[in-house]
Each structure stands twice: as C-alpha cells, then as structure tokens.
Amino acid sequence: MRPDPIQRLDTMFFWDACERGEFVAQKCEPCNKLWHPPRPMCPTCHSLEKSTQTLSGKATVLSWVRQVRPASYGFKESPIVILVELEEGLRMVSNLVGDQPPTIGDAVEVDFEKTVGGKAVPVFKKVGA
Amino acid sequence: MVAASQKACIVGIGQTEFSKASGRSEQQLAMEAILAACQDAGINPADIDGMTSFDLDNTDEVDVMRSLGVKEIKYTTRLPQGGAASVATIVHAKNAVESGLCDVFVIWRAMNERSQYRFGQPHHSMSPDAHSSTFMEWCFPFGAQTPAAWEALSCGPYLHKYGITSEDLGRISVTFRKAAATNPAAWFYEKPITLEDHQNSRWIVEPTLRLLDCCQESDGGVALIITRADRAKDLKQIPVRILAAEYSMLFNHEIISDFYAGDLIRTENSEIVADRLEATAGIAPKDTDVAMIYDNFTPQILRQLEGFKYCGIGEAKDYVADGHLELDGKTPLSPNGGLMGEGYIHGMNNITEGVRQVRGTAANQIEDARTAMLASGVAGAIIGR
Numbered sequence: 001m002r003p004d005p006i007q008r009l010d011t012m013f014f015w016d017a018c019e020r021g022e023f024v025a026q027k028c029e030p031c032n033k034l035w036h037p038p039r040p041m042c043p044t045c046h047s048l049e050k051s052t053q054t055l056s057g058k059a060t061v062l063s064w065v066r067q068v069r070p071a072s073y074g075f076k077e078s079p080i081v082i083l084v085e086l087e088e089g090l091r092m093v094s095n096l097v098g099d100q101p102p103t104i105g106d107a108v109e110v111d112f113e114k115t116v117g118g119k120a121v122p123v124f125k126k127v128g129a
Numbered sequence: 130m131v132a133a134s135q136k137a138c139i140v141g142i143g144q145t146e147f148s149k150a151s152g153r154s155e156q157q158l159a160m161e162a163i164l165a166a167c168q169d170a171g172i173n174p175a176d177i178d179g180m181t182s183f184d185l186d187n188t189d190e191v192d193v194m195r196s197l198g199v200k201e202i203k204y205t206t207r208l209p210q211g212g213a214a215s216v217a218t219i220v221h222a223k224n225a226v227e228s229g230l231c232d233v234f235v236i237w238r239a240m241n242e243r244s245q246y247r248f249g250q251p252h253h254s255m256s257p258d259a260h261s262s263t264f265m266e267w268c269f270p271f272g273a274q275t276p277a278a279w280e281a282l283s284c285g286p287y288l289h290k291y292g293i294t295s296e297d298l299g300r301i302s303v304t305f306r307k308a309a310a311t312n313p314a315a316w317f318y319e320k321p322i323t324l325e326d327h328q329n330s331r332w333i334v335e336p337t338l339r340l341l342d343c344c345q346e347s348d349g350g351v352a353l354i355i356t357r358a359d360r361a362k363d364l365k366q367i368p369v370r371i372l373a374a375e376y377s378m379l380f381n382h383e384i385i386s387d388f389y390a391g392d393l394i395r396t397e398n399s400e401i402v403a404d405r406l407e408a409t410a411g412i413a414p415k416d417t418d419v420a421m422i423y424d425n426f427t428p429q430i431l432r433q434l435e436g437f438k439y440c441g442i443g444e445a446k447d448y449v450a451d452g453h454l455e456l457d458g459k460t461p462l463s464p465n466g467g468l469m470g471e472g473y474i475h476g477m478n479n480i481t482e483g484v485r486q487v488r489g490t491a492a493n494q495i496e497d498a499r500t501a502m503l504a505s506g507v508a509g510a511i512i513g514r
Contacts, residue, residue, distance in 0.1 A: 006266040037267050062393065063285025065278055066335040072272030073251040081273040083282050083388050091389050093282065095271050101336070104289050121270050
C-alpha cells in the first residue's frame with residue numbers, strides 16, 4: 001500500500017489536514033502569500049506567523065510520468081505521477097487516479113487517498129470523470 | 130584581479146577503473162584515485178592542504194587524511210545537490226587556491242553505487258531529513274521515488290512544448306555510446322548502440338526515459354589536484370588553467386526535482402552561468418573545443434545545450450540531429466562517452482576527460498583542443514591551456 005508521507009515539524013499541518021479531508025496551503029499571515037512546499041519562514045516578509053488557507057482543489061496537469069522500473073515502492077502498481085498547477089498558482093507533485101495517462105493541460109480536481117499507516121495524501125481525478 | 134602566477138590550474142588527475150563491482154571499499158577507491166592524481170601531478174600527498182567532495186559521498190576528510198598522510202587541511206567544504214555539484218567543486222578549488230587559503234587542493238569522488246547500494250533505486254528507509262533537502266517528502270508518497278522519475282517529470286513540459294520524441298533522445302544516447310566504443314576506459318568500450326537498440330530498450334519511466342536514456346550505476350573513484358600557476362610550472366604535466374568557474378542556484382528551484390519555480394522550459398541558472406563564464410574567460414561555452422555536459426539522463430543534454438547557449442530555446446533537438454555533437458562536429462560532446470558510456474562517478478569523470486582533452490592525451494582526442502566546457506546544470510567551468 002501507499003507509503004505514509006514523511007512528516008516534519010514544518011509540514012505536519014498539511015498532512016494532518018489531508019487526514020481530515022481538507023486541502024490546504026501554508027499562508028503567511030502578514031502578507032497573505034501562499035507557499036508550497038511549506039517552509040518555516042515567509043521568504044517575502046520573513047514572518048514566522050503562519051496559518052493555512054483552504055484551496056479550491058482545482059488544478060491543471062503540467063507533466064506526467066509513471067515510474068516503471070523499479071516499480072514504485074509500496075504500491076501494487078506504479079501510479080501515474082502528475083505535476084499540477086493549482087488554481088491558486090502553486091505547483092505540487094501528486095497522482096492521477098486510475099491508470100489512464102492524462103494529456104498535458106487536462107483539468108483535474110483534488111481527492112484523497114489513505115496511506116499504509118492510516119494517513120492521507122491529496123490525489124487528483126479528471127474533471128467530469 | 131588575480132595575478133597570472135596565482136591563477137588556479139588543474140595539475141593532476143586520477144581515477145580507478147569503472148566497474149559494476151569494485152571489490153573494495155569506497156574509502157579505498159577514494160585513496161587510489163587521489164594517490165593516482167598526486168602521482169600524475171608529481172605532488173606529495175602530504176602537501177595537500179584543502180579538499181572537497183560533495184554530498185552523498187561516504188568518504189570523509191578524516192579518512193582521506195588518515196590514509197594519505199595529509200598533515201593539515203586549512204579548508205574543506207561539502208557541496209549540496211548531488212551531481213549538479215560536480216563542476217561546482219571547481220569553483221571551490223579555484224577560490225581556495227587563488228585566495229591563498231590553500232596551496233594544494235584535492236577534489237575527490239568515490240562510489241560503489243552499483244555493488245554496495247543501487248543509486249538509481251528508491252531507498253525506502255529514507256529518513257525525513259535525508260538528502261540534506263526536503264524534496265523527498267513531496268515525491269515519495271506519490272510513487273516518484275527515483276532520479277529518473279524526478280527528471281522525467283521536470284522535463285515533461287519542455288519535451289511536450291517542442292514535440293521532442295523518444296528518437297530525438299535516442300540520438301543523444303547513440304552519440305555517447307559511439308564515443309565510448311573507442312575509449313578503453315569506458316564500461317561500454319566496443320559496445321556501440323543503434324537508434325533501434327535505443328527504441329527497443331525497456332521503459333524506465335513512461336513516457337520519457339528508456340533504459341538507454343539513463344546513465345549507469347558504476348563503482349569507481351575520481352580525483353583532481355589544483356594548485357596555482359607558479360607552482361604548477363614545476364610539476365609533471367601541462368597545467369590546465371581554470372579560465373572561469375561559476376555557480377548559480379536560484380530562489381525556489383530544486384535540482385533534479387525542479388518543479389516549483391520558473392517556466393519549466395528554460396534553465397535560467399545555466400543561462401546565468403554561461404554569461405558569467407563568457408565574461409570572465411573571454412570565450413563563450415559554445416566556442417570552446419569540447420563540451421563535457423553532465424548526462425544523468427538524455428533530456429538534460431538538450432536542456433543544458435540551450436541553457437549554456439549552444440543554441441536557442443527549443444533548438445537543441447535539431448542541434449543534435451545536425452551532428453554538431455559528433456567527435457568531428459562543431460562542439461564534440463563528451464569524447465569519453467560521457468556518464469552514460471564511460472561510467473557514472475557522479476559527473477567527476479567528465480571533468481578528468483576535459484583535462485585530458487586540453488592536455489591532448491585523451492583516447493578520443495579532439496584535434497587541437499585547447500579549451501573545454503565543463504557543465505553540470507547549476508555550475509560551469511571553462512578550462513584551457
């Protein structure tokens with residue numbers, strides 16, 4: 001089964017939100033900027049004051065691959081890996097649900113999948129699929 | 130301004146054989162390579178007083194000093210970013226000797242990346258802080274767990290935009306293997322491939338990388354000795370001058386998993402490095418005689434040809450197809466066969482080949498080669514007589 005996410009002090013909020021079925025990004029409180037991957041400090045204003053913002057979950061596929069050999073560790077079959085650009089402008093590595101590769105530019109929306117230890121990660125499915 | 134007598138020169142190179150099972154420790158490979166480089170230069174290892182390798186190397190300074198009898202080191206550094214750091218070691222070596230901080234600087238790299246661990250495979254015991262970077266956290270649980278997967282994902286938009294086919298990538302692989310076939314030090318000596326072989330090789334990462342788009346996993350060690358011109362003139366070899374060495378890492382960029390910044394088409398850091406090299410060396414990368422370009426995977430050659438301004442954006446596949454990278458072409462590519470053909474000592478064996486080309490002692494010697502470009506994405510150097 002899918003491996004658990006590696007969790008750190010600075011990124012725990014993201015994975016905890018996924019477990020609750022919420023899709024969020026780090027938001028800098030003073031300057032309102034969103035950042036992904038998360039980081040301890042806002043690179044624009046250097047504030048340590050962080051909150052989260054719920055994301056729309058809408059995204060566009062920028063790139064896709066499938067790791068054939070060696071097969072993806074922890075998975076029954078290597079999943080389709082996608083790089084997406086979220087509606088909010090952030091980019092993220094994730095999976096496309098199913099075994100049909102996307103076309104670059106496809107619209108996708110977020111969903112969640114459980115991991116081996118009962119955590120969760122965001123994945124995407126084609127809009128309308 | 131550094132006086133001519135104080136400028137950095139590469140005066141010694143050393144390497145072990147490149148194999149799939151060295152049968153000895155990585156530490157021993159390191160010592161053999163460094164000793165060979167010292168003997169090549171005519172330098173007593175006891176005189177080494179500065180050194181560097183880069184991350185993911187299991188040999189450290191204490192090991193090197195203990196075996197080689199190094200009395201004191203005044204400066205050492207361990208660069209991040211894996212193979213992208215290979216040419217960045219030249220930046221450090223140059224600065225260390227030209228500043229007067231060190232007199233004899235050694236760069237080494239030694240790995241049993243095939244027999245001891247599989248460098249290209251997932252390491253599922255990965256700790257949260259492994260790799261001195263946080264990038265793995267955002268790839269591993271999605272099944273993107275190998276360098277090949279990260280590379281293919283980051284190159285996707287570029288390959289898509291310019292309609293680059295698997296055959297386009299295959300031509301690069303064929304070029305490397307053709308050169309390796311006539312280099313006795315290459316693992317793939319006397320083993321050229323055809324485009325059909327490339328097309329028939331199995332998928333490693335769909336839809337981009339076949340087996341023959343990937344570098345090897347190799348065992349071996351490589352080392353270089355750098356000192357100043359005034360000392361170099363009394364040593365055994367023709368000094369190879371470091372005309373320029375530059376490094377650029379940009380905000381929010383990663384190395385192989387470079388997903389989060391930029392347009393995913395241009396490689397801005399290479400463009401910056403190319404401009405700085407030309408300004409310092411007085412010669413552009415494309416006008417040097419040999420192109421030693423880091424080849425972990427074939428798409429990297431296209432992106433670096435454009436990044437280091439050998440051709441315009443989107444033009445690299447035609448630049449390859451037009452034969453410019455052949456040994457008798459305009460800018461011969463890695464006449465040792467590159468990391469794909471010769472061995473993958475994380476980029477360092479491409480640097481020693483650049484030195485041999487400038488000395489005029491390479492197996493596939495480019496006629497009248499006087500300068501060479503060394504490139505590893507974020508770093509570049511121009512060396513010459």
